[in-house]
Structures are given as C-alpha cells and as structure tokens.
Amino acid sequence: MQLRPVTDAAPLVALLERQWMPLVRLAALLVNDADAAPDIVQDCYEAVWRLQPRVEDADHFAAYLRKAVLNRARSRLRRLRTVRRFLAQHRPDDDEPPADRPVLAAERHRELLTRVDLLPARQREVIILRYYCELSEAETAEAIGVSVGTVKSSAHRALATLRRTMKDFSDDH
Known part of the structure; x- marks a missing residue:
C-alpha cells in the first residue's frame, strides 16, 4: 500500500464500502459491544481517508484495515479495563451488579x-x-x-x- 495522494478516490471508496460490514462484525466480536463497533471502524476509516492511499492491492489494503480495527479494539478494551478498575475501587462490595449487565x-x-x-x-x-x-x-x-x-x-x-x-x-x- 502506497501512501500517496490520489486524484481519484473511487477505488478507495469502493473498497471501504465493501469492507464496512465485515469490519464492524469483527470489531463487535472483539469488544463485545455492537454499539461501539461502528465507531471503531469509522475511526479507522477517518485515519485512512486523511492519508488518501492509492488502492493498488485490495487484499493487502483489507488486511491493513483489519489490523487497524484490531488495534483500535485493543485500545478500547484497555480503556474499559482502566474504567472498570476505577469503578471497582469506588463501589461498595455489597452493591448488586448493574441492572444493564447483559443476561x-x-x-x-x-x-x-x-x-x-x-x-x-x-x-x-x-x-x-x-x-x-x-x-x-x-x-x-x-x-x-x-x-x-x-x-x-x-x-x-x-x-x-x-x-x-x-x-x-x-x-x-
């Protein structure tokens, strides 16, 4: 994948459209949060769009996007662990689990x-x-x-x- 400005963004747009649902499903499974998954993929797309790469090898570019989603999902999970640790320290032990916890x-x-x-x-x-x-x-x-x-x-x-x-x-x- 070469990171040079392009004059015709159509191949990039087409590839991003084809990869949207597979990447959203990947993100949803990685973070176990279907609502956050589109945001994770959108963040990756935004970063890619700023670079305006030339799409010469679609398979390589799809692998690059998967790796980007994987890294963003890892970052989200790290942030969530930090929040959960903080909340666990400030929650009395006798509290019931939150009502919105999935059954x-x-x-x-x-x-x-x-x-x-x-x-x-x-x-x-x-x-x-x-x-x-x-x-x-x-x-x-x-x-x-x-x-x-x-x-x-x-x-x-x-x-x-x-x-x-x-x-x-x-x-x-």
Whole structure:
C-alpha cells in the first residue's frame, strides 16, 4: 500500500464500502459491544481517508484495515479495563451488579460468544479472526503480529477451553 495522494478516490471508496460490514462484525466480536463497533471502524476509516492511499492491492489494503480495527479494539478494551478498575475501587462490595449487565442468553450460539469473550485476549483474537472472519493461519498471524505457530497453539488452547466450558454448559441445561 502506497501512501500517496490520489486524484481519484473511487477505488478507495469502493473498497471501504465493501469492507464496512465485515469490519464492524469483527470489531463487535472483539469488544463485545455492537454499539461501539461502528465507531471503531469509522475511526479507522477517518485515519485512512486523511492519508488518501492509492488502492493498488485490495487484499493487502483489507488486511491493513483489519489490523487497524484490531488495534483500535485493543485500545478500547484497555480503556474499559482502566474504567472498570476505577469503578471497582469506588463501589461498595455489597452493591448488586448493574441492572444493564447483559443476561446470558439460553441459546448455545450466544453462550459460545460469551465464552469466547472470556478467553485471554490473544486466544479470543485468534478464534475470531480464524473461525469467524475465516482468515488463514498466516493471515491471522499477520493481523495479530505473531508467528503462525503462536496462532496454532493459541487456537488449540482456546478450542480446548471452549469445548470444556461448553460441555459444562450443556450438562447444566
């Protein structure tokens, strides 16, 4: 991807339009917040638009956008952890959990997404990119910035955890 000003923005606009929904879904899964996902993608698009790159390799550019969304999602999760730590320090221990906390859905699919969200960050990212976004091991490794072997071992550990916890869920219901 070359970062040179362009006179014809049509290829860039077309690519951004094609990638919008896949990137919003990716962001929603990464941060577990469908309302925040469009904002994350929009922030990435705004940054890209300021650069006005020439779109010569659409696949490479789509990978660049995925990486940008992944990084913005990580930043959002870091900010949320900081806020939660602050609130936990200032909330009496005997308070009830907030009423707006999502109730676990009975459907297996929703339970699976909940369990994926509980995985460590790298395992969660690997599962989402490999199995939801259907990226190859190499593409996933490139997006996260790790080796293919790390992707394989993270996926193996995450799938083992999900199988065990989903079996426990099935036994309970």
